[in-house]
Amino acid sequence: MSNDNKTLVTIFGHPYRIGSDCADAEYxxxxxxxxxxxxxxxAAATGQRAPLxxxxxxxMGIADEVxxxxxxxxxxxxxADQRIxxxxxxxxxxxxxxxxxGADGSAPVGPPGD
Numbered sequence: 001m002s003n004d005n006k007t008l009v010t011i012f013g014h015p016y017r018i019g020s021d022c023a024d025a026e027y028x029x030x031x032x033x034x035x036x037x038x039x040x041x042x043a044a045a046t047g048q049r050a051p052l053x054x055x056x057x058x059x060m061g062i063a064d065e066v067x068x069x070x071x072x073x074x075x076x077x078x079x080a081d082q083r084i085x086x087x088x089x090x091x092x093x094x095x096x097x098x099x100x101x102g103a104d105g106s107a108p109v110g111p112p113g114d
Contacts, residue, residue, distance in 0.1 A: 005019045005020075005021070006018060006019035007019065007025040007028040007029060007032075009028060009029060009032035009033075010032070010036065011032050011035050011036045011039065012036055012039040012040065012043075012051055012054060012055070014051065016032070018032065035058065035062075038058040038061055038062055039051075039054050039055060039057075039058040041058070041061070042054050042057035042058040042061060043057075045057075
């Protein structure tokens with residue numbers, strides 16, 4: 001990756017050149033600003049000034065956010081699956097009921113002698 005593909009950002013008062021083959025400069029700036037905010041929050045909350053200690057605290061906070069989001073997403077997907085299953089069972093039940101009765105609601109007429 002050449003320096004042309006790198007974006008200059010400032011995180012916790014330190015400049016960094018960050019590049020990515022997948023992300024554009026605006027995305028990198030947004031991610032760096034988010035990390036900078038998290039590091040400043042961690043520094044304020046813990047009273048730490050050492051960048052490595054602050055970075056670890058920020059990383060733990062971000063990891064907690066990611067894991068919590070995954071758990072919420074899984075819970076939402078599980079709930080959606082249950083609703084879809086319930087709906088599908090209702091549709092199948094109505095289809096079975098329609099098959100047991102004629103289209104006009106009468107009992108099906110079979111061949112003579114049934």
